[in-house]
Amino acid sequence: MIEAIFASPLFYLFITVGIYFLFAFLQKKFHTPIFNPLLWTIIILCGYILLIVFIDKGNIDQANINEAVDKYRSSVSILDILLAPVTVALALPLYANRHVLKQNWLPILVGSIVGVGTSIGSVVLLGHLLNLDGGITFALYPRGVTTAIAREITEILGVGEHTSITVAMVVLTGVVGALLAPPLIKLFGSKEDTTIGMALGSASHAIGTSVAFGYSSKAGAIASVSMVTNGFLTVIVAVIVRLIVAR
């Protein structure tokens, strides 16, 4: 009985939108990345799904969890379907900031190349040092890239089964970035717009971009552009890696 109502497709859509809206509201009210709506929606929904499995089946084993997750995903498949058009819409911030892109193309190009290189390089190096599974290391390549592009990269690299780890790491990277970037910027000294905009957008994507807007609108504009150029460059690296590995 409980399952029929509280695990119905409509109710799943309702609580997904509800939790997201609640934390989006809290984030706006308190201006803190701690209330990142995606992060909290993931955490609370995971807890909720485990609770439903427990009430419904009496024990929480992986098979029951998988079944409940599949049911959840098919309930809110509209969100999955809209992911591609949402990614296409990234053309908008790029277009809105085209003048910033044109005027600062050299620092943006250099910053993106260095950002992508060190991001992937550090994952490869740390993954090797920590003896991390190769598939998971691949899934971490795009951990600094905006989620929409990050999940495409896991598909290119052929580790689509780990996409959820990628998404979680991307979100956490954004939150960690929002917390660590301000003290790092203070330590490094320069508050030059292009520099902090590039570093924030490139290393911590959309969440970093909102932090950059807190410094200045130019820093935010640079960050919006770098978030997309960074994602784009990571796709190119991933395609090259895939073409090499496939041979």
Added chain:
Amino acid sequence: MKIFKQLLIILTFTIIGSLLSYLLSLIHFPFPGSLIGMILLFIFLLIGLVKVDSITEVGQFFIDNMGIFFVPAAIAILKQIEIISLHWWKLLIILFAAFVISFTATYWAVRLTIFLQNRHKNENEPAEVPHD
């Protein structure tokens, strides 16, 4: 009506993108359709074939609320409990270390680029000779 029209334009670019992506996959070149759609839309906006006003509301709604569209993909993490419980501390180290490394490197690379750019500019444009 307006919302439908805007959604339709964005969906058109999405579908063209996935079509081209499929064609590329035939020659074993894996490139995501949504990225192709994004680039095409950007180009069409630049050359004025699509007016930005004709996609603003829907596009901006997508951009402002991107996070919610990733919830289903992220919830699948419940299927990876075993992997996470084995590797959580490695993931945590990479989470912090990779951010600090890439942030620091990008910051200094851009700062150096701007510094060199400014010096180059000053060399090529010597201080104006005062008129007397």
